[in-house]
Amino acid sequence: MPTLSLADLATTLNATLIGDGTRTVSACNTLMDATPDQISLLHNAKYAKELETTKAAAVIVSPGIVKSFTRAPGLPELAFLEAKNTYFAWQQAMVRLHGQRTHQNVGISPQAVIHPTAKLGHNVSVHPFAIIGENVTIGDNVHIYPHVTIMHDSTVGNDCVLYPHVTLYESCTIGNRCLINASTVVGSDGFAYAQANGIHHKMPQPGTIILEDDIEVGCHSVLERGALAPTRIGRGTKIGGHVFIGHNCQIGIGNIIISATCISGSANTGKYVVIAGQVGIAGHLDIPDFVKIGAQSGVMVNPEPNTEIVGTPAMEAGLMKRIVLNQMRLPELAKRIKELEKQVEKLSPKSAG
Numbered sequence: 370m371p372t373l374s375l376a377d378l379a380t381t382l383n384a385t386l387i388g389d390g391t392r393t394v395s396a397c398n399t400l401m402d403a404t405p406d407q408i409s410l411l412h413n414a415k416y417a418k419e420l421e422t423t424k425a426a427a428v429i430v431s432p433g434i435v436k437s438f439t440r441a442p443g444l445p446e447l448a449f450l451e452a453k454n455t456y457f458a459w460q461q462a463m464v465r466l467h468g469q470r471t472h473q474n475v476g477i478s479p480q481a482v483i484h485p486t487a488k489l490g491h492n493v494s495v496h497p498f499a500i501i502g503e504n505v506t507i508g509d510n511v512h513i514y515p516h517v518t519i520m521h522d523s524t525v526g527n528d529c530v531l532y533p534h535v536t537l538y539e540s541c542t543i544g545n546r547c548l549i550n551a552s553t554v555v556g557s558d559g560f561a562y563a564q565a566n567g568i569h570h571k572m573p574q575p576g577t578i579i580l581e582d583d584i585e586v587g588c589h590s591v592l593e594r595g596a597l598a599p600t601r602i603g604r605g606t607k608i609g610g611h612v613f614i615g616h617n618c619q620i621g622i623g624n625i626i627i628s629a630t631c632i633s634g635s636a637n638t639g640k641y642v643v644i645a646g647q648v649g650i651a652g653h654l655d656i657p658d659f660v661k662i663g664a665q666s667g668v669m670v671n672p673e674p675n676t677e678i679v680g681t682p683a684m685e686a687g688l689m690k691r692i693v694l695n696q697m698r699l700p701e702l703a704k705r706i707k708e709l710e711k712q713v714e715k716l717s718p719k720s721a722g
Contacts, residue, residue, distance in 0.1 A: 370395050370466055375427050378408070379450050381465055382458040387435055388448025392426050397463050400425065405445070408466075410459045420447065429458050472512040472530060481513075490527065508545065523556075526582070538594065544582035550610070553586050556594045559616025559634055572596065574616060581605075587612065587628060596634075603640070615652065627664075639674070649681075 373381075376390030398407040400416055403425035410429045411417060420428065421441045427448035435449050452458035472494065477483070480497035487501045490509035495501065499517045507513070508527035519525065519537045526545035531537075535549045538556030549555065561572035576595025580602045586592070587610030594600055595617045602614070603622035612626055615634035620626075624638055627646040632638075636650050639658035650656065650668045660672050663679030663686065672678050680689040 372406075373465065375408075375448055375450070378427075378462060378465065382429070382450060382452055382461050384429065384450040384452040384458055385432070386448065386450055388427065388446060390448075392448060394426050394466070396466055397459070398425065400428065408450075408462060410455060412455050412459065423447070429455050429462065431455055484521075496533075502539075514551075520556075532588075540577045541594075542577065542579045542599075544580055544584065544604070546583050547580055548585045550586060550588040550590075552588055553590045553592075555580070555586075555592045557591060559593045559596055561596060561616065561634070576600065576616070578602075581622075584608070590614075593618075593634070609646070621658070 372393050372395045374390060375386055375388065375392050375394065378394065379386040379390065394406055394408045396407045398404065398409055400409045400411065400419040400423040403409040403423055405424055405426055407425055408427045408429065409423060409425040411420060411434060417438060420438045422444065425447070427450055429450045429452055432451045432453065440447060450458065474492065475494045475496060477493070477495045478497040481495045481499045481501070483495065483501045484503045484505065486503050487505040487507070489507045490511065492510045493507055495513045496515040498515045499513045501507070501519045502521040504522045505519050506524045508525060508529065510528045511525055512530045514531060514533045516534045517531045520539040522539055523537045523541040525543045526547065528546045529543055530548045532549065532551040534552040536554045537543070541556040556578045558574040561574065562569040563572055574594055574596050576597050576599055578592060578594045578600040581604040583605045584602055586608045589610055590608055590612040592600065592602065592614045593616040598617065600614065600616055600618050602620045603624065605622055606620055606624040606626065608626045609628035611629045613631045614620065615632060615636070617635040618632055619637040621638045621640040621642060623641040625643045627644060629647045630644050632650045633652035635653045636656070638656040641659050642656050643661045645662060645664035647665045648662050648668065654668060655671050656668070657672065657674035659675040661677040662668060662683065663677070665681070666679050666683040667681030668678070668683045672683070677686040678684060679686045
């Protein structure tokens with residue numbers, strides 16, 4: 370790992386340095402575990418107390434934090450890197466000091482199965498037991514790990530990584546710089562059946578699926594192909610593990626879709642939508658731009674743009690918080706109602722007689 374002076378790191382992060390810029394750091398760590406050659410982060414105010422005792426050389430903080438704490442006696446002075454976007458600054462520090470995961474260039478394994486009509490770009494690595502089908506096109510600098518299956522007529526763009534056991538069904542299109550984690554399935558049939566005489570008849574799914582550039586998909590996710598028009602995942606969207614996206618969905622650019630979310634068929638999202646874990650979205654809904662959906666929400670109607678919704682059924686977050694607070698008071702309210710019923714009974718004519 371490289372060693373950087375705090376002055377150099379501050380320049381990289383576009384941060385304001387407060388303290389000794391000649392001190393050096395070689396790694397990132399938490400406030401609690403950092404050592405004197407490491408840098409840390411204060412992103413959540415509830416951990417501010419740890420600034421008093423951390424052994425880190427420096428901490429990335431929001432502007433103004435430096436004036437609001439006292440260092441514990443006997444510890445060296447703490448340097449600070451003030452940044453407007455602390456988490457992005459932390460990401461940049463992590464990349465500079467630790468780097469991203471690297472992939473070994475292994476060339477084309479003789480144990481891989483590659484159809485003669487497949488076209489592979491420059492500097493492609495295909496690991497053992499990968500299968501690349503007829504008329505597949507692979508771009509440059511692609512890494513295809515063991516047991517990946519790419520079925521016929523699919524396209525994978527430049528600088529992509531497909532981890533073990535990824536499956537691309539036929540005619541899938543993957544853009545540039547996409548990363549698909551282990552055991553994810555892209556382009557399987559949508560769940561569509563016509564019922565007649567007690568029998569469910571499978572509906573053909575001749576549509577395709579398109580993943581635009583810079584998309585990441587977590588492990589064990591399923592992205593279905595379209596029934597007719599393509600399912601589309603917008604540029605820069607990040608999808609967690611165990612996510613299901615149904616057929617015909619149109620996912621906007623820059624979405625964040627966290628693990629265990631299920632988006633039913635023909636639902637659409639706008640740009641920069643954030644969907645927390647274990648959310649369920651009913652089919653044929655339109656989620657507008659910049660909507661945030663809280664964890665375990667059940668979305669059954671279209672929300673307004675740029676709102677935060679939560680709960681089942683999902684509703685505006687402030688209203689749901691008031692409902693939950695009142696629900697927490699139900700035992701107390703039930704007790705008061707019983708007491709009032711007893712008082713009313715004593716006042717009734719029947720009791721007086």
